[in-house]
Amino acid sequence: NAGVMQNPRHLVRRRGQEARLRCSPMKGHSHVYWYRQLPEEGLKFMVYLQKENIIDESGMPKERFSAEFPKEGPSILRIQQVVRGDSAAYFCASSPPGTSKDGAFFGQGTRLTVV
């Protein structure tokens, strides 16, 4: 089991471009969480998804941000028209369906830099 895989690890975008961050959960996990961490700050919840469904997006900015977790393939966090304030580390976590004794597992994050 390769663990939670995020790519790319580092992403540089110019202001106004789009950023697409990918997260492949651990095998057998159907729940995905996205968190953002600004420099020197804690992790802030963004969105919680299950396969093909957004369960909780209360932490997502109202504009420019979207997330999906299709039936096949990784979860995608998409940021349109990036601004410098979007520069942060974005972490993905996954957990299994049903009753879990194993907790959550995190990817290594994608560090987005907007120039």
Added chain:
Amino acid sequence: KQEVTQIPAALSVPEGENLVLNCSFTDSAIYNLQWFRQDPGKGLTSLLLIQSSQREQTSGRLNASLDKSSGRSTLYIAASQPGDSATYLCVLTPIQGAQKLVFGQGTRLTINP
């Protein structure tokens, strides 16, 4: 609303000391409790998971306890080393789906050689 509080926010101790990090929460009935560490510029590494029905877990020099009646968990680090310097996060992780992870703000630990 679930809340997790970690005290202290930062801690600096000399190498070799035993230390305790504290975590309090409002309601863990439907959660396990998980301790993570995060090194600067890195991801989160799971240290210990205490299932809802358990009271403690141990791994090497680390011991984590869970007292649901008082809403508290502690992470005990024995014989601290400079390599233990990191931010330690206490997280409620759902037992069943449909709940999100609930994070504390973390304790930034510095072990001085």
